Amino acid sequence: MRFFDRALVNGRSIRVRSTEKIDGDFALGGADHELEDRRRSVIDRPWVWLTQVHGNGCVDVDVVGLENARGAPADSSVTTRSDLALSIQTADCVPIALWSLDGVIAAVHAGWRGLEAGVIETATRSMRTHSSAPLHAFVGPSIGPECYEFGAEDLDRLEARFGPVIGGTTSDGRPALNVRAGVISELLRNDVVIDVDDDVCTACAGGFFSHRDRADIARHATVIWIEES
Numbered sequence: 191m192r193f194f195d196r197a198l199v200n201g202r203s204i205r206v207r208s209t210e211k212i213d214g215d216f217a218l219g220g221a222d223h224e225l226e227d228r229r230r231s232v233i234d235r236p237w238v239w240l241t242q243v244h245g246n247g248c249v250d251v252d253v254v255g256l257e258n259a260r261g262a263p264a265d266s267s268v269t270t271r272s273d274l275a276l277s278i279q280t281a282d283c284v285p286i287a288l289w290s291l292d293g294v295i296a297a298v299h300a301g302w303r304g305l306e307a308g309v310i311e312t313a314t315r316s317m318r319t320h321s322s323a324p325l326h327a328f329v330g331p332s333i334g335p336e337c338y339e340f341g342a343e344d345l346d347r348l349e350a351r352f353g354p355v356i357g358g359t360t361s362d363g364r365p366a367l368n369v370r371a372g373v374i375s376e377l378l379r380n381d382v383v384i385d386v387d388d389d390v391c392t393a394c395a396g397g398f399f400s401h402r403d404r405a406d407i408a409r410h411a412t413v414i415w416i417e418e419s
Contacts (some may be wrong), residue, residue: 191232194328194386198291201419202272206287208330208388208412209230214281216411218261229277232413236274240264242299246307248316251276263296266298266313270320272416281391281399282338284373285330285412288313288382290323295414302369306348325382330412332370334391336360337403340367348372352404361394 191219192208214228218239218405229237232394238251238259247264256274259267267276278285283301294317300309314325333360345365346354355375358368370389392410393403400406 192330192388196289196326197387198289198293198416202293203417204289204295204414205233205417206328206412207345208285208416210408211399212397215408217409219277219291229411231273232411233415235415237413238267238269238274238276240267240278240299242278244301244303246304246309246312248309248312250316252320255403265300265304265309266296268294268296268313268316268320270294272418275413275415277411277413279409279411280330280332281401281406281409282333284332284370285410286310286373286377287328287330287412287414288317288325289414290317290321290325292321292323293416294320295416297412297414300369300373302348302367302372305369306351307371307377310373311380315383327377327382327384328388329373329377329384330388331371331390331392331395331398333393333400333402334370334389335366335368337391338366338369339364339395352376
């Protein structure tokens with residue numbers, strides 16, 4: 191499991207945890223009691239999880255409430271509450287945890303479709319309805335371009351939008367997508383400070399699930415919450 195902690199103002203702090211294969215399967219739709227046990231092993235408090243649809247939807251938990259947020263069809267969630275944890279599930283897509291120093295947090299699921307749809311901009315805009323403080327990011331493990339061969343038509347369109355940084359080459363010399371580079375570029379464009387870029391390839395580094403490389407149906411969880419003093 192990846193760990194990251196950062197102090198906030200007023201004695202609070204944020205906690206980010208990004209699981210690995212050894213921590214178990216956090217995919218939705220399995221045995222509920224087993225999934226709840228795994229969640230409690232990370233942090234024992236109510237979790238917000240999403241039915242991820244590779245779009246740009248963002249759920250503001252403060253507005254809709256915990257029960258309406260859980261399972262909502264969206265790819266990011268935002269809150270100022272310190273009594274719950276925000277989470278997303280990945281197995282190659284880029285997991286992002288966001289926070290402001292005065293205590294707004296978000297969890298973002300960014301595959302290439304969500305990136306193209308503007309999920310990062312939507313999430314950061316939602317956070318800024320709660321705070322004008324600078325935003326910070328933890329970017330977790332995801333598939334690297336060395337393992338992500340990509341179709342020329344889609345790649346040309348994404349390069350036209352995000353620039354050549356989103357292109358790459360696989361380990362055997364084929365055209366590839368560098369979705370992490372696209373995410374980093376979008377975070378910077380939206381004035382987010384990147385505190386952690388955990389640049390590990392989920393397909394070839396070992397110890398991770400990979401949907402694209404191995405057709406894994408299991409998922410990691412990336413979780414963020416506020417810890418009171």
